[in-house]
Amino acid sequence: MGTDERRHGGTGAPGHGGKQRPAAAGHGASAGLREGIGKALSVVRQVVGAPDYERYLEHHRRCHAGAAPLGRREFYAEFVTWRFGSGPTRCC
Amino acid sequence: MLALHMRRLLSALVWTAIGVLGATGFGILALRRGETISAAWLLVAGVASYFIAYRFYSRFICLRVFSLDARRATPAERLGNGRDYVPTNRWVLFGHHFAAIAGAGPLIGPTLAAQFGFLPGTLWLVAGVVLGGAVQDLTILVASLRRDGKSLGEMAKQEVNSVAGTAAMVAILAIMVILLAVLALVVVNALKASPWGLFTIACTIPIALLMGWWMKAVRPGRVLEASAMGVALLLLALVAGRWVSLDPTWSRWFTWTGPSLAWAIIIYGFAASALPVWLLLTPRDYLSTFLKIGTVLFLAVAILILLPPIRMPALTRFVDGTGPVFAGKVFPFAFITIACGAISGFHALVASGTTPKMLMRETDARLIGYGGMLMESFVGLMAMIAAATLDPAVYFAMNVPAATLGPDAASAAGKIAEWGFTLQPGTMETLARQMGETTLFSRTGGAPSLAVGMAGILGGVVSGPGLALWYHFAIMFEALFILTTVDAGTRVGRFMLQELVGHVWKPMGRTSWYPSILTTSALVVAGWGYFLYQGVVDPLGGINSLWPLFGIANQLLAAVALCVGTTIIVKMGRSRFAWVTVLPLCWLVSVTLMAGWQKVFSPDPRLGFLSHAASLAGSSVPNAARMIFNDRLDAALALVFMAVVVVVIAASAREWWLVLSGRKAPLVHETPFVETAYGD
Numbered sequence: 225m226g227t228d229e230r231r232h233g234g235t236g237a238p239g240h241g242g243k244q245r246p247a248a249a250g251h252g253a254s255a256g257l258r259e260g261i262g263k264a265l266s267v268v269r270q271v272v273g274a275p276d277y278e279r280y281l282e283h284h285r286r287c288h289a290g291a292a293p294l295g296r297r298e299f300y301a302e303f304v305t306w307r308f309g310s311g312p313t314r315c316c
Numbered sequence: 317m318l319a320l321h322m323r324r325l326l327s328a329l330v331w332t333a334i335g336v337l338g339a340t341g342f343g344i345l346a347l348r349r350g351e352t353i354s355a356a357w358l359l360v361a362g363v364a365s366y367f368i369a370y371r372f373y374s375r376f377i378c379l380r381v382f383s384l385d386a387r388r389a390t391p392a393e394r395l396g397n398g399r400d401y402v403p404t405n406r407w408v409l410f411g412h413h414f415a416a417i418a419g420a421g422p423l424i425g426p427t428l429a430a431q432f433g434f435l436p437g438t439l440w441l442v443a444g445v446v447l448g449g450a451v452q453d454l455t456i457l458v459a460s461l462r463r464d465g466k467s468l469g470e471m472a473k474q475e476v477n478s479v480a481g482t483a484a485m486v487a488i489l490a491i492m493v494i495l496l497a498v499l500a501l502v503v504v505n506a507l508k509a510s511p512w513g514l515f516t517i518a519c520t521i522p523i524a525l526l527m528g529w530w531m532k533a534v535r536p537g538r539v540l541e542a543s544a545m546g547v548a549l550l551l552l553a554l555v556a557g558r559w560v561s562l563d564p565t566w567s568r569w570f571t572w573t574g575p576s577l578a579w580a581i582i583i584y585g586f587a588a589s590a591l592p593v594w595l596l597l598t599p600r601d602y603l604s605t606f607l608k609i610g611t612v613l614f615l616a617v618a619i620l621i622l623l624p625p626i627r628m629p630a631l632t633r634f635v636d637g638t639g640p641v642f643a644g645k646v647f648p649f650a651f652i653t654i655a656c657g658a659i660s661g662f663h664a665l666v667a668s669g670t671t672p673k674m675l676m677r678e679t680d681a682r683l684i685g686y687g688g689m690l691m692e693s694f695v696g697l698m699a700m701i702a703a704a705t706l707d708p709a710v711y712f713a714m715n716v717p718a719a720t721l722g723p724d725a726a727s728a729a730g731k732i733a734e735w736g737f738t739l740q741p742g743t744m745e746t747l748a749r750q751m752g753e754t755t756l757f758s759r760t761g762g763a764p765s766l767a768v769g770m771a772g773i774l775g776g777v778v779s780g781p782g783l784a785l786w787y788h789f790a791i792m793f794e795a796l797f798i799l800t801t802v803d804a805g806t807r808v809g810r811f812m813l814q815e816l817v818g819h820v821w822k823p824m825g826r827t828s829w830y831p832s833i834l835t836t837s838a839l840v841v842a843g844w845g846y847f848l849y850q851g852v853v854d855p856l857g858g859i860n861s862l863w864p865l866f867g868i869a870n871q872l873l874a875a876v877a878l879c880v881g882t883t884i885i886v887k888m889g890r891s892r893f894a895w896v897t898v899l900p901l902c903w904l905v906s907v908t909l910m911a912g913w914q915k916v917f918s919p920d921p922r923l924g925f926l927s928h929a930a931s932l933a934g935s936s937v938p939n940a941a942r943m944i945f946n947d948r949l950d951a952a953l954a955l956v957f958m959a960v961v962v963v964v965i966a967a968s969a970r971e972w973w974l975v976l977s978g979r980k981a982p983l984v985h986e987t988p989f990v991e992t993a994y995g996d
């Protein structure tokens with residue numbers, strides 16, 4: 225994911241970069257933890273092939289800034305049709 | 317400069333050490349006789365081979381054959397849409413791809429092939445993956461990657477010709493029917509007369525419906541929390557299963573015969589194909605993926621901690637073709653019994669489906685395509701270890717059909733003694749009691765014996781839950797993702813059929829038109845349901861005829877994929893490296909055509925479909941007429957598979973010749989080069 229972020233630059237949440245700011249003590253640490261957990265969950269979602277609404281929003285902001293993004297419900301419905309509505313996603 | 321030299325020297329030393337270690341592993345596997353050896357040697361031999369193959373051979377293929385270029389933008393980057401085309405970190409995608417390709421195949425095949433002893437299967441798992449399976453997966457992944465994620469069928473049509481494209485479509489549909497039938501048969505055999513197992517698996521349906529409703533209506537798209545809830549409920553159902561099996565009334569309700577279970581699965585498959593995906597298919601897919609990844613990791617850790625002793629001999633007398641689990645000599649039958657784990661044509665569908673649309677860089681294909689398949693082979697090795705840790709007498713008592721073992725424990729012990737193994741009186745009864753089952757005799761299909769092996773290994777590391785719980789956990793783990801394949805496969809088969817029929821009559825091609833959905837779903841279910849039912853009522857257990865057919869079909873699909881791969885390599889102007897795919901292709905074609913030929917024409921009625929039919933003619937065996945019909949049907953199917961692959965090879969060879977003789981320009985239909993915007 226490192227490269228992904230490098231390319232699109234500054235896609236992280238505000239206050240991103242906990243590692244470089246050891247001084248930000250308590251508040252920073254819990255924000256860092258929360259961000260870490262968020263990233264870990266995103267990895268799990270990608271591995272099992274679950275929809276990642278936050279990633280979609282980020283993509284949308286980057287590439288289709290003018291249009292309104294799909295809501296969570298619509299995004300999920302569309303994702304499910306795409307992923308399970310065509311070719312094989314699992315082997316024997 | 318000096319540092320560079322030092323690093324090179326160090327690297328040479330490390331790789332030499334890995335090579336020596338692997339060779340020692342193989343030496344010990346091959347030479348030790350008459351004493352048990354540790355599973356560690358099997359792991360050492362396998363894993364060292366994987367590392368060396370990955371470091372040297374996959375690098376050669378990526379650099380020299382395909383010239384993978386990190387500067388070339390991938391489809392995920394060029395066509396990124398935040399949904400299917402998503403640039404994904406390579407380790408994350410490695411996990412995703414592995415979860416997509418590994419299923420019941422690499423678990424069941426090695427378990428059945430253990431009847432030859434552990435050595436033939438182990439050697440084939442390792443050699444097959446390194447030179448064949450991983451090469452196929454990588455080749456198709458790269459080909460699709462350079463064509464915006466095109467499917468195998470489309471590539472066959474575009475790069476070879478339309479005959480090959482149609483043949484590939486037919487092959488895929490036919491393999492799907494046999495695959496679903498044989499996997500469903502494995503589930504039926506595992507759940508038959510097992511109230512605990514059936515209760516747990518039955519619970520997965522309401523659990524999945526609840527998850528589906530949650531993700532659709534209550535908390536849209538929250539897959540992780542729905543899955544956490546689902547897994548917790550599933551474990552609860554597993555624990556409750558023991559109580560069900562002990563209660564006389566409840567256990568009677570959940571004790572089903574083979575034919576009733578077959579009907580239940582057939583109805584379930586139809587429902588799953590016709591219902592909206594979000595309701596049943598999606599939640600089951602996530603549930604089984606979590607369970608699959610978790611269990612495979614846990615099993616790997618448990619085997620590493622325990623390093624159990626291997627009790628199966630390296631080779632059994634059954635290499636001569638007299639095996640009671642399935643008929644046929646070690647050559648060619650070990651090589652079609654183990655398809656998944658060594659080389660699996662089905663992977664070509666995933667490697668040209670979801671995965672190529674997610675690669676961040678072209679060079680990541682090496683880890684995902686080649687490395688992902690090595691991981692599946694490792695799963696196959698673990699299944700082999702689990703089966704080989706069983707007492708061989710127990711292994712045969714469980715995997716040989718009742719028709720061969722005879723009516724009771726004494727007759728079974730006598731039969732097994734004839735084969736040179738001793739079944740101590742009471743062993744099977746004690747084992748059945750420990751596993752919470754009424755009997756373990758003739759629990760064919762591979763899943764129950766694998767579950768006993770897994771229970772021993774997992775229970776050896778975490779003994780708290782007890783063997784019975786681990787046994788049913790293993791059964792649940794296998795049955796859950798087999799049933800997930802059954803619903804997903806039926807649906808995919810339905811789409812393919814809709815597309816095919818749509819060419820003849822347009823409205824049938826509309827995937828959301830209900831009359832079309834219902835007819836095509838029913839046709840696909842009827843297709844595999846027929847073979848399933850035939851297998852369930854077959855006195856020889858059905859595995860004997862269906863598993864080899866599945867192996868042949870899967871390997872022939874691999875042959876189709878390798879033909880497409882070779883054509884692409886030749887047309888890229890790299891024909892001097894075409895041996896990379898031609899070598900495994902030649903091996904596969906000879907093994908499968910030979911096995912197919914023997915299954916059809918062998919004069920031995922245990923092996924050949926036609927001679928078996930002939931042996932039944934005029935006999936007083938009940939249902940002889942139906943069995944004769946089924947034998948002939950199986951024979952016809954095997955011939956169709958063989959014909960398809962011959963057609964594809966001929967079509968491909970013609971293209972190779974046209975290009976190599978200069979009659980046709982060596983042109984491929986790759987998407988033009990676009991430089992990546994990613995930094996280094």
